[in-house]
Amino acid sequence: MIRIGVLGAAGRMGQAIIAEIAGLPSLYLAGAADRAGHPKVGTAVGQGLTICANASAIAHGTNVLIDFTNPAALEANLDAACTHKCAIVIGTTGLEPQHHALIDSAARSIAVLQAANTSLGVTLLAALVEQASARLGAGWDIEIAELHHRHKIDAPSGTALMLGAAAAHGRGVALGDVAVSGRDGVSAARRDGEIGFASLRGGTAAGDHYVLFAGDGERLELSHRAENREIFARGAVRAAAWISGRAAGRYTMREVLHL
Numbered sequence: 054m055i056r057i058g059v060l061g062a063a064g065r066m067g068q069a070i071i072a073e074i075a076g077l078p079s080l081y082l083a084g085a086a087d088r089a090g091h092p093k094v095g096t097a098v099g100q101g102l103t104i105c106a107n108a109s110a111i112a113h114g115t116n117v118l119i120d121f122t123n124p125a126a127l128e129a130n131l132d133a134a135c136t137h138k139c140a141i142v143i144g145t146t147g148l149e150p151q152h153h154a155l156i157d158s159a160a161r162s163i164a165v166l167q168a169a170n171t172s173l174g175v176t177l178l179a180a181l182v183e184q185a186s187a188r189l190g191a192g193w194d195i196e197i198a199e200l201h202h203r204h205k206i207d208a209p210s211g212t213a214l215m216l217g218a219a220a221a222h223g224r225g226v227a228l229g230d231v232a233v234s235g236r237d238g239v240s241a242a243r244r245d246g247e248i249g250f251a252s253l254r255g256g257t258a259a260g261d262h263y264v265l266f267a268g269d270g271e272r273l274e275l276s277h278r279a280e281n282r283e284i285f286a287r288g289a290v291r292a293a294a295w296i297s298g299r300a301a302g303r304y305t306m307r308e309v310l311h312l
């Protein structure tokens with residue numbers, strides 16, 4: 054039985070992850086935490102468990118933590134996992150370079166899997182984008198568009214950036230050197246080699262991603278539409294089961310899916 058602790062347990066993803074764990078006999082919800090002051094702290098989440106406000110308390114005695122919270126919570130969540138030697142799956146998006154440095158540091162002592170998108174379809178899409186980018190070459194312009202629900206606070210989405218990184222990797226360049234977000238203004242003509250991003254926000258969309266390869270006289274379009282957030286919860290829980298007991302290191306969803 055794999056013991057799982059959920060961070061961000063009162064949130065939309067936390068709730069979906071708890072529901073997913075409940076349907077799997079090989080997994081056990083051993084702890085649930087959210088931020089201090091959240092109105093749901095102290096309320097029940099099934100199996101006699103209540104949501105607490107202490108990541109370290111739930112890390113104790115769990116095999117894997119699943120973190121879908123906020124970038125500001127990452128350091129404390131990694132500390133909790135390192136202190137109690139449990140693995141951690143990080144789905145929180147909006148991570149900056151300093152957060153990735155913290156993850157790299159933690160991955161020297163525990164197993165860490167960070168994924169801006171834990172769905173099977175998007176994981177495969179990223180592999181296809183990388184391949185298309187490598188095969189089509191620099192003459193094809195790459196643009197990435199994404200649509201998310203009205204509550205999403207970071208843009209471009211973590212998934213769009215992950216797809217951009219896959220495209221850049223396929224071309225052997227660093228995304229930071231070629232990424233462009235928004236094209237407002239009068240001196241916004243496209244430069245060769247750019248990877249452009251556009252973000253739309255509205256309604257209840259769980260997440261649409263569209264990657265355009267625009268060549269001379271032809272276009273290739275690769276896209277994915279998430280119909281609900283259960284797909285991310287399913288992937289995150291699958292990743293948690295996969296990473297349990299693994300050696301220290303930084304892992305990706307592609308490894309979970311043997312891609």
Ligand code: NAD
Nearest residue numbers: 061063064065066087088122126144145146169170171285
């Ligand atoms: P949400 O706002 O519904 O839930 C986030 C929860 O985290 C809230 O309950 C909040 O109180 C809690 N939280 C904030 N700070 C905390 C802290 N310091 N300690 C503990 N809990 C804390 O948001 P959501 O839609 O559930 O998304 C959460 C994160 O997951 C976002 O970054 C989102 O972009 C990301 N996300 C990732 C994927 C993926 O596939 N990787 C999919 C969907 C969402």
